[in-house]
Amino acid sequence: MPNTLSKPNGTTSAASSNGDDKGKKQVELQPSFTPTLLERLGITSFHLLNKLIPWYKLPGFIGAFNLAFLRIELRQYNLHDAYATSQAQGSSITDPLPNERYLGARHSDGKFNDLKQPKMGCTGMRFGRNFPREVCGKPSEAELMTPNPRMISERFMARKEGKFIPATTLNLLAAAWIQFQTHDWFFHEQDPNEKLNVPLSEDDKWLDQHMQLYATKPDEALDPSDIKCPGYKNLNTHWWDGSQIYGSSESVTQTLRNRHPDGKLSLDSRGREQFLPRDQVGNVLTGFTDKWWVGMEILHTLFALEHNAVCDALRKEYPDWSGDQIFDKARLVNCALMAKIHTVEWTPAILAHPALQIGMAANWWGIVGEKLTKIAGRLSKTSEIISGIPGSGAEQDGTPYSLTEEFVSVYRMHSLMPETIAFFSATDGHHVTTIPVVDTTFTKSQTPFDDGLSFADVFYSFGINYPGAITNNNYPDFLRNLRTPDGQVRDLGTVDILRDRERGVPRYCEFRRMLRLSVPKTFEELTGGNKVLAKELAEAYNNDISLVDALVGSHSEPVIPGFGFSETAFRIFILMASRRLKSDRFIAGEWNEEMYTKVGFKWVQDSGMKDVLGRHFPELRETLKGSKNVFAPWEMKAGSKEYKGVETNV
Structure with missing residues (x-):
């Protein structure tokens, strides 16, 4: 239940230290805006109701309304700028529009989405915060290493005896999809001149006596507050703009389409298949290539194909348009379609709760629903509850848009990855091969295709393989000993912590307190009565519950029925998932046929992931015919059901 003290002036207060609140310093949570009277009544009413019944135990429709008002409160108290002044966002004077083209098109570096604050959300702008910066300060060396992050990884990340814990309500495509999306959203800059040295125990099996990792490079200090709480730049754009495909600069975008004056992205043909182009040493050429593997190979290729299909449709309708005009509108359409798929398909798959099924559909279509919206258009010009955010x-x-450090934190989902992938034929389902995931990483991402598999085969295989569950002790071994092209060897469990x-x-308790959630006073309360896990946590964290890391605590708390991750992480998700839509001029603002064209607008509204897959790989249409959600396990063909391989996740 919420753990807040209401203030007459509209602020709330929360203790700034973990454990018992008694006698602790209070941090004033200042609202960034004032909700309407109706919104305030809704927030208060559901606060009272939630003292008796939590939102997830309410009937689906009422629960969805509960979440809608919770989201308003989160927007009110949990959006904080990483800059001391608004001047950082630029102005029409300091950053004038270089070309009127960008009034109706996305700029690759993310500028000019907001014409009054042209730098807002662009490449190189800092990650914001969901909590006041005074509780997000730079740690001391002792705080950084206490308890030892490698020890935490060994005890709570490593798969015990190599045992894989599957998430049986999802498929591997769901795991690939979220990495595909996060590669659009965020990327921190590392500082090769400053390294973090993680001390290791004598019996640690790591390669050396210590583990070295590049530090995150802080932005230059623009204000005294930046010393206590450094800001960190995002090397990607903050917008939902497909930068993983198109790049986060105009120069990169141009290189990816330079062979196609008709607005298309470059692809190379190999027999009947089309692949992303490579450089001379085999590195893929696309907008974002970090942590590359076959899952990224298939999704980047799919949406490059989708972009080109939109280009063909636009060229047919507008034969006199220039290549830039075709490209600009195709990119708008492709980006919006990915945002829609994530909102109404991926999210309800991983958060399979009735209130979320209703709420996420309402995020896009409003409570009036898809059918009526398509027939009558928006029934309310401004209400996102009635007619959706677009x-x-x-x-x-009240706060300049950016993604946040806490948003990055809750998307640490490396446990979704299996150790191996079993590959099958998309036509009859027979097993072809089983490949360790590590053998499909970086320049080896085309290994399955070298073995004779088609894109349809690989997508079918991803559709019937399980990902890992987002819980303790479920990181694959290869991610805890990952050799990357820059020469680093990383344990991603240690890195995440x-x-x-x-x-x-x-840390976990403070994280929950800043979200006005109840804070556990004991380890057993944190784990929902799991005494074994509570004992392990107490030993690892020296009996100090305030030290439990946000990620470990989130993995340890009981999960809401149907949820694929914790409610603690969900609070950040429900805030930021809608903010990415609501802040965007091209989605929440100019969402119409004039901006997208009649062809493009219909393309977005009428398409889903099933349509995208079937459009480019017709062999999958029959398999997907009965699928209600492409990110849930697909129906297996007879040949797949016969496979008994012990290595597979099927």
Whole structure:
């Protein structure tokens, strides 16, 4: 239940230290805007109701309304700028529009989405915060390494005896999809001149006596507050703009389409298949290539194909348009379609709860629903609850838009990855081969295709393989000993813990307190009565519950029925998932046929992931015919059902 003290002036207060609140310093949570009277009544009413019944135990429709008002409260108190002044966002004077083309097109570096604040959300702008910066300060060396992050990885990340814990309500495509999306959203800059040295125990099996990782490079200090709480730049754009495909600069975008004056992205043909182009040493050429593997290979290729298909449709309708005109509108359409798929398909798959099924559909279509919206258009010009976020009007809720460090934190989902993938024929389902995931990484991402598999085969295989569950002790071994092209060897379990601490993400109890959630006073309360896990956590964290890392705590708390991850992480998700839509001029603002064209607007509204897959790989249409959600396990063909391989996740 919420753990807040209401203030007459509209602020709330929360203790800034973990454990018992008694006598602790209070941090004032200042609202960034004032909700309407109706919104305040809704928030208060559901607060009272939730003292008796939590939102997830309410009937689906009421639960969805509960979440809608919770989201308003989160917007009110949990959006914080990483800059001391608004001047950082630029102006029409300091950053004038270089070309009127970008009034109706996305700029690759993310500028000019908001014409009054042209730098907002662009490449190189800092990650914001969901909590006041005073509770997100830079840690001391002792705080950074206490308890030892490698020890935490060994005890709570490593798969015990190599045992894979599957998420049986999802498929591997769902795991690939979220990495595909996060590669659009965020990327921190590392500092090769500053290394973090993680001390190791004598019996540690690591390669050396210590583990070295590049530190995250902080932005230059622009204000005294930046010393206590450094800001960190995002090397990607913050917008939902397909930068993983198109790049986060105009120069990169141009190289990816330079062979196609008709607005298309470059692809290379190999027999009947088309592949992303490579450089001379085999590195893929696309907008974002970090942590590349076959899952990224197939999704980047799919949406490059989709972009080109939209180009063909636009060229047919507008034969006199220039290549730039075709490209600009195709990119708008492709980006919006990916945002829609994530909102109404991926999210309900991983958060399979009735309130979320209703709520995420309402995020896009409103409570009036898809059918009526398509027939009558928006019934309310401004209400996102009635008619959905697209077209409701872009709004920043008193804080310049950016993605946040806490948003990055809750998307640490490496446990979704299996150790191996079993590959099958898309036509009759027979097993072809089983390949360790590590053998499909970086320049080896085309290994399955070298073995004779088609894109349809690989997508079918991803559709019937399980990902890992997002829980303790479920990181694959290869990610805990990952050799990357830059010469580093990383344990991503250690990295995940260290990055949160380094960047000032509060630990678990403080994280929950800042979200006005109840804070556990004992380890057994945290684990929902799991005494074995509670004992292990107490030993690892020296009996100090305030030290539990946000990621470990989220993996340890009981999960809401149907949820694929914790409610603690979900609070950040429900806030930021809608903010990415609501802040965007091209989605919440100019959502119409004039901006997207009649052809493009219909393309987005009428298409889903099933349509995209079937459009480019017709062999999958029959298999997907009965699928209600492409990110849930697909129906297996007879040949797949006969396979008994012990290595597979099927």
